[in-house]
Amino acid sequence: MQNGTPEFRAFTMSSSILVNRLVSDATVVFGENKLVVKALWDTGATGTCISAEVVQKLSLIPTGKKNICTPSGTKEVNTYLLNIVLPNNVGIKDVEVCDTDIGNQGIGMLIGMDIIGIGDFAVSNYNNKTIFSFRYPSKHKIDFVHEINLQNLIGKKHGKGKRKKK
Numbered sequence: 001m002q003n004g005t006p007e008f009r010a011f012t013m014s015s016s017i018l019v020n021r022l023v024s025d026a027t028v029v030f031g032e033n034k035l036v037v038k039a040l041w042d043t044g045a046t047g048t049c050i051s052a053e054v055v056q057k058l059s060l061i062p063t064g065k066k067n068i069c070t071p072s073g074t075k076e077v078n079t080y081l082l083n084i085v086l087p088n089n090v091g092i093k094d095v096e097v098c099d100t101d102i103g104n105q106g107i108g109m110l111i112g113m114d115i116i117g118i119g120d121f122a123v124s125n126y127n128n129k130t131i132f133s134f135r136y137p138s139k140h141k142i143d144f145v146h147e148i149n150l151q152n153l154i155g156k157k158h159g160k161g162k163r164k165k166k
Helices: 052-058 144-154
Strands: 009-014 023-030 033-041 064-070 073-086 090-099 109-111 120-124 131-136
Touching: 009 023, 009 090, 023 052, 023 109, 033 052, 052 090, 090 131
Parallel strands: 033 109
Antiparallel strands: 009 131, 023 033, 023 073, 064 073, 073 090, 120 131
């Protein structure tokens, strides 16, 4: 932050096909220890979770416990305080994460709404190719209805948009 203005950072992930999972790399930082993992972005999760393998590889020390609700029920899990660095150096400090069984998804982290909700997040499937982008901190409102209404108010372009030479 310079002169009270936040430093905005963002990244975009692209796929050449339509995908049903949004995955990026994420670096989990605990003190001097760092581990790069695959992270699944999940708008249905309220909090960010890490796998038991991440806990073990980084020798994490729990900061507490809390109850979480999963599709298979409620359970008590350990919590940890970590820094997370997303692609393009999008860093988020002091994130409380919990360890839980992520299952055989090939990921080390599940990013929930605690992180998604502090930034701007958009997904597009234009031309049958999935792209998602995340910016932190949030910069402005994204409103597709407003955008369409403005376009309809202005109207469609006429011609090629070039003036005729005289």
